[in-house]
Amino acid sequence: MFCFQCEQTAGCTGCTGNAGVCGKTAKTAKLQDELTGALVGLARACSSNQKTADTDSLILEGLFTTITNVSFNDETLLDLLARVNAEKNRISPGCAACASPCGNTDNYHLESMWEGDEDIRSLKSLILFGIRGMSAYAYHAMILGYTSDKVNNFFYKALYVLAEDWGMEELLPVVMEVGEVNLDCMELLDRANRETFGTPEPTTVPLHVEKGPFIVITGHDLYDLRLLLEQTEGKGINVYTHGEMLPAHAYPELKKYTHLKGNFGTAWQNQQKEFDNLPAPILFTTNCLMPVKSSYADRVFTTEVVSYPEMIHIGKDKDFTPVIEKALALGGFAEDTPFTGINGGTSVTTGFGHNAILGTAEQVVNAVKTGKISHFFLVGGCDGARPGRNYYTDFVKSAPDDTLILTLACGKYRFNDLDLGTIDGLPRLMDMGQCNDAYGAIKVAIALAEAFDCQVNDLPLSMVLSWYEQKAVCILLTLLHLGIKGIRLGPTLPAFLSPAVLGFLVDNYAIAPISTPAEDLKTLLGK
Known part of the structure; x- marks a missing residue:
């Protein structure tokens, strides 16, 4: 191969x-x-x-x-x-x-x-x-x-x-x-x-799991989540999101279901540990599925294009009865069970889509003009298991108190449970959603450039991105299409970039690999 x-x-x-x-x-x-x-x-x-x-x-x-x-x-x-x-x-x-x-x-x-x-x-x-x-x-x-x-x-x-x-x-x-x-x-x-599903709105999501039967749903497909919520309503089964499904809590037409309770676990690469002996079924709606361990193989269900040998697949009829029956049979936890994020936080906040952020545009612009916000960082992208990804946690922790951090995709699990405080009433950390919500980040950047009468590359805005799979590739190409320069990319550069093609990207778009948080912050902040 x-x-x-x-x-x-x-x-x-x-x-x-x-x-x-x-x-x-x-x-x-x-x-x-x-x-x-x-x-x-x-x-x-x-x-x-x-x-x-x-x-x-x-x-x-x-x-x-x-x-x-x-x-x-x-x-x-x-x-x-x-x-x-x-x-x-x-x-x-x-x-x-x-x-x-x-x-x-x-x-x-x-x-x-x-x-x-x-x-x-x-x-x-x-x-x-x-x-x-x-x-x-x-x-x-x-x-x-x-x-x-x-x-x-x-x-x-x-x-x-x-x-x-x-x-x-x-x-x-x-x-x-x-x-x-x-x-x-x-x-x-x-x-x-x-x-x-309605316009996303800022929403705080608990990380503990209540006692009783529950289902964990992972992936990106919000439509599958809605169907699952409809089919589990009134059955005494709670539903918890996982991975890239977390932003679903911000959509009014999904959060109206009272049995959509919270978020379980962190990013995709931790699933083999987090799903081990979990007393609940897991429904995969899209990537990222990892090889399934025998300790929870009887609880994994797939749908749409996701498929793994010998796992029960829910077909086009979208009848989630096997998932529901498994949840009832397993029974969930006997007592409310606390969980935390990677940094010990007990909740995370999501839903800062472009509508929510642009709704505070005047407040943001004033905070910049008065010196309360000195810089914006977009720290987002895919998470993964390769050593070195703690760079993104350290970068966010080290960012000055007068900087505002936008994030999206599953890379945020490295730091989304941190309490970074606020600036003039604005949370310093704003989760914009799934990887595809990079479109919202682009809209925000363009709106800020218009507000300050400058080009996007002239904004006090830096992009520090992590990548893992192919959706990150098309997003990077979109940023380059828009002429955005100076992107920091890691934890490694793509193996499929030849020296000549990488040279073209460096010469024309100033793409650079991440180094250390201290050095990159010094460079990006011009200090």
Whole structure:
């Protein structure tokens, strides 16, 4: 196998051999490459044949399935591969029987990319991993009934390009287009979430678990959470979020359910320890799923594109009866059980979306003009298990008292239970939500730039980001599309960036790896 799409890839170069660091086998990795190659073939077939909404959906499902920690199930991958090939044959029925095949709709072999020129491989990886990440956002929006022709059509274009023999000059514009289209995609999902579940509002979420039956739901899919809340209402079962599901507590149409009680656990990489012997079922709605330990295997349920061998999968009918029955059978804790965040906090606050922050824009601007706020930091992104991620905790703890910190995604679990106090009535730490809510951070930055009559890069604003998987790739490309410079990225730089491509990013966007909190704060604050 060969895979270097996530931050924890072996040796910061690539996973090879029999298994990846994430736990997927060489066979699974090969099937994911074959699935991606089939999606390329389908996209190329659609360049001269009519696609349908079902084709769009299949493209999204296929790309989403290949994101790190989504599917470990070879049977699921084989089934999806067969569906993609069948759709290609349906769209271009003459190709299979053609006496003079041109090869234009053949499935692509990713080995051609992995073994090719390192700069071309690097740019094509940015495109592929970027659209994999973006597919998750488009998929969530689609589930809520929101689609975009611009977004959907770009997936076909990007997949088509992967099989083309293009040089760097031709590929670079497509790389940047990933960032442009992802901005539209994140706006689409932001609108879908707000119009479906209401506008997020600041909400304090307890970390203790009440006695009695409960279910832990993890992932990103708010629609699945609503269905679970509807089906558990009145059954004496409480529901607790986990990981990236935490921001759900801020949405009015979700928080109205009184049995949505709080948040259990921390970020995804701690699940094997936190779920061990947990007296409750866990429902996975999206990544990040880790290989399941035998101590809690009987309590794991999956749905949508998430899949793991021998785990019970809730299908399209969304009947969560097996999860509910398991919760009742296990019974939960006998007494109220306290838990804390990584830093000992007993609650966390979320819901500082762009509407909430911009609602205090005048207060924020005045605090800057009067010197009460000297700088803004966006410290967010993915969490992970690689040593060195305590950098982000130390950075936040070391940030001066007159700085305000915005955060989003699961990287916030490193510090979101800290009490950093307030500035002129404003909390110093504001959790904006899931990774896709980077769109909200962008809106806030643009609004601040307009308020101060300057460019975003001229603001007293610095971005210190952590990354793990492919959704971080499309967000980074969006920030670069907007011309944002000086981003600090860690804990390591992506292995798929060749020296030449990294040099381009450094020269044009001043991207830099994190160093130490003290040195980075000194540089970013100009001291």
